Amino acid sequence: MAAIVAVVSQKGGAGKTSLARAIATAFAAAGWQTEIADMDIDQGTATAWQQRRLRAGTEPTITVRQFGNPEQAISKAGSCDMLIFDGAPKASKATAVMAKAADLVIIPTGLALDDLEPAVALANALVDRDGVPVARIVFALNQTGTSALEIEEARSYLNKTRFDVLDGEIPKKPAFSRAQDAGLSLIETPFKGPREQAAQVIRAAVARFESLTA
Numbered sequence: 546m547a548a549i550v551a552v553v554s555q556k557g558g559a560g561k562t563s564l565a566r567a568i569a570t571a572f573a574a575a576g577w578q579t580e581i582a583d584m585d586i587d588q589g590t591a592t593a594w595q596q597r598r599l600r601a602g603t604e605p606t607i608t609v610r611q612f613g614n615p616e617q618a619i620s621k622a623g624s625c626d627m628l629i630f631d632g633a634p635k636a637s638k639a640t641a642v643m644a645k646a647a648d649l650v651i652i653p654t655g656l657a658l659d660d661l662e663p664a665v666a667l668a669n670a671l672v673d674r675d676g677v678p679v680a681r682i683v684f685a686l687n688q689t690g691t692s693a694l695e696i697e698e699a700r701s702y703l704n705k706t707r708f709d710v711l712d713g714e715i716p717k718k719p720a721f722s723r724a725q726d727a728g729l730s731l732i733e734t735p736f737k738g739p740r741e742q743a744a745q746v747i748r749a750a751v752a753r754f755e756s757l758t759a
């Protein structure tokens with residue numbers, strides 16, 4: 546059976562698709578047969594990105610398929626080693642199904658309370674309502690500004706919860722949006738500084754996955 550990482554959030558625009566693609570490229574580069582289950586059937590953002598990637602001939606190749614429900618994705622995942630759920634825009638019943646099936650659940654969030662509060666509410670609901678183990682859920686800071694104070698305050702807000710925050714943060718930068726426009730992932734941007742920042746977060750996610758599945 547494939548390992549499963551679910552990237553989910555309460556809100557649209559938090560960075561689910563971006564993180565799902567970055568994690569997928571990290572596992573694929575390490576030799577895992579990796580598939581993204583694009584649960585955003587209206588927009589198919591991961592699917593369109595894969596088409597740009599294929600057109601550019603970028604390696605490693607990632608399979609992306611759209612699914613209307615997570616059960617379908619899981620039952621069809623037999624041929625891959627790693628299934629990455631790119632969650633639908635908003636949390637729904639399917640979010641709980643993905644989270645319960647996942648070895649690791651990643652909730653991306655920005656720094657503002659408008660982002661942090663729904664992220665924490667979702668994590669709490671996944672544990673208290675759906676029985677997902679606390680250790681399987683982590684936050685990832687994405688689309689951050691440049692204020693070190695704001696980053697520190699967001700981290701300290703999240704540190705007061707039961708959940709861990711992945712090391713590092715991914716700033717909002719054209720280096721990332723333009724890379725994704727070209728079919729690359731956050732960790733494949735040609736700009737070294739941003740690439741290393743994204744890589745720190747993705748390495749932390751991979752390390753968490755490894756510790757949970759060891």
Ligand SMILES: Nc1ncnc2c1ncn2[C@@H]1O[C@H](COP(=O)(O)OP(=O)(O)O)[C@@H](O)[C@H]1O
Nearest residue numbers: 557558559560561562563688716717718721722
């Ligand atoms: N770190 C970043 N820097 C710049 N743009 C980003 C970054 N992360 C995400 N984006 C952009 O923000 C938008 C929302 O991100 P996305 O990953 O699609 O979120 P979601 O899947 O949660 O809706 C997209 O246009 C994406 O390209």
Ligand SMILES: [Mg+2]
Nearest residue numbers: 561562585590
């Ligand atoms: Mg998306």
